[in-house]
Amino acid sequence: MKHPKPSVGDRALPHVRALDAYVPGKQPRDSGWIKLNTNENPYPPSPVVEEVIRKSACEGLKTYPDPISAALRKQLAGFFGLPGSDWVFVGNGSDEVLNLLVRTFADRDRPVGYMSPSYSLYPVMRRMQNAARAEIRYDRSMGLPIPAIAQCGANIFFLTSPNAPTGVGISTGSIEALLNRFGGVLVVDEAYAAFAEEDAIDLLTRYDNLCVTRTFSKSHSLAGMRIGFLLGNPQIVELLDKIRDSYNVNVLSQLAGLAALSDPGYYRDLARKIKRTRDRHFEALQDRGWFTYPSQANFLFTEPKDSRGNTGSPVAQSLYDFLSRKKILVRYFGNDPLTHSFLRISIGSEKEMAILSEAFDQWQNSA
Numbered sequence: 001m002k003h004p005k006p007s008v009g010d011r012a013l014p015h016v017r018a019l020d021a022y023v024p025g026k027q028p029r030d031s032g033w034i035k036l037n038t039n040e041n042p043y044p045p046s047p048v049v050e051e052v053i054r055k056s057a058c059e060g061l062k063t064y065p066d067p068i069s070a071a072l073r074k075q076l077a078g079f080f081g082l083p084g085s086d087w088v089f090v091g092n093g094s095d096e097v098l099n100l101l102v103r104t105f106a107d108r109d110r111p112v113g114y115m116s117p118s119y120s121l122y123p124v125m126r127r128m129q130n131a132a133r134a135e136i137r138y139d140r141s142m143g144l145p146i147p148a149i150a151q152c153g154a155n156i157f158f159l160t161s162p163n164a165p166t167g168v169g170i171s172t173g174s175i176e177a178l179l180n181r182f183g184g185v186l187v188v189d190e191a192y193a194a195f196a197e198e199d200a201i202d203l204l205t206r207y208d209n210l211c212v213t214r215t216f217s218k219s220h221s222l223a224g225m226r227i228g229f230l231l232g233n234p235q236i237v238e239l240l241d242k243i244r245d246s247y248n249v250n251v252l253s254q255l256a257g258l259a260a261l262s263d264p265g266y267y268r269d270l271a272r273k274i275k276r277t278r279d280r281h282f283e284a285l286q287d288r289g290w291f292t293y294p295s296q297a298n299f300l301f302t303e304p305k306d307s308r309g310n311t312g313s314p315v316a317q318s319l320y321d322f323l324s325r326k327k328i329l330v331r332y333f334g335n336d337p338l339t340h341s342f343l344r345i346s347i348g349s350e351k352e353m354a355i356l357s358e359a360f361d362q363w364q365n366s367a
């Protein structure tokens with residue numbers, strides 16, 4: 001008797017078949033959108049980056065890139081005052097770095113921990129690895145529940161600071177208090193640290209189970225280049241180097257990263273400008289009477305109120321739809337009771353934010 005032939009999909013690992021893939025924010029390809037949905041920087045990268053990319057575009061492309069991004073590691077170690085290049089790992093975006101950390105430290109017996117709501121990639125990476133889960137919920141206050149994390153049994157725990165999507169920052173003191181009670185690997189995901197008041201960098205040389213991940217995507221206007229990095233104990237760096245792709249960061253990205261680091265003044269000014277815009281719009285949202293978390297990131301997380309003073313998920317969805325019809329894209333996380341009445345709005349240019357405010361007025365008058 002002939003056995004029915006399994007389809008090629010049936011041969012896949014069950015946990016991969018069952019996986020719901022990560023859903024990134026929309027990247028519309030048609031023009032005319034005001035894009036405030038994925039926390040990109042509205043301003044261009046430093047002119048030094050542009051010059052380097054223009055000059056070197058074809059020159060270096062026929063050979064492979066430096067497999068360890070050595071020049072970039074060295075510059076980053078100096079920039080952050082770390083003892084040496086062996087404290088730095090560079091990846092194809094910080095997403096790659098986070099992924100390699102899960103592959104290194106998590107399996108069925110070694111749980112991945114993370115806060116929720118937070119960066120929605122963590123649970124997807126956990127399921128990709130088929131690893132055990134140690135998820136801790138924030139409550140609406142968004143205070144850090146240190147005892148719950150300390151006792152959650154995670155082998156590796158991801159803590160986003162400032163958090164996404166709320167923008168709430170975690171103090172260095174709280175991170176240190178957690179490190180004194182938590183024995184697993186603590187990853188502080190500082191994708192938005194350039195817009196924050198505090199970070200965990202100074203703790204790195206004192207806690208060998210701490211590492212910090214960062215990205216050039218937001219603060220350095222280089223999301224399209226895919227450059228992220230980890231700062232931490234050389235033992236962690238060495239482990240990640242064992243399992244990364246041989247040439248994980250391409251030639252142009254390495255050059256762009258180096259060029260960006262050579263112009264710190266430009267990026268300091270950019271961060272200052274974005275923070276000013278953010279703080280002004282935070283106040284404007286308060287004036288509207290919309291609850292908004294104080295943000296240390298380049299976005300605001302706000303709970304819109306309609307003209308009758310109602311909040312809730314239908315209200316947030318209504319504003320999201322209204323803005324979409326006007327080609328203004330923001331982010332709505334409708335699947336969590338702590339986020340479903342909110343919208344996350346990336347800080348755009350002054351002009352973009354003025355158009356957004358006007359759209360809020362029109363919606364409030366019509367809703």
Ligand SMILES: Cc1ncc(COP(=O)(O)O)c(C=O)c1O
Nearest residue numbers: 093094095119164191215217228
């Ligand atoms: C908290 C957090 N971590 C990491 C990333 C990914 O950054 P990258 O572009 O470096 O992969 C993001 C992107 O939105 C993020 O919000």
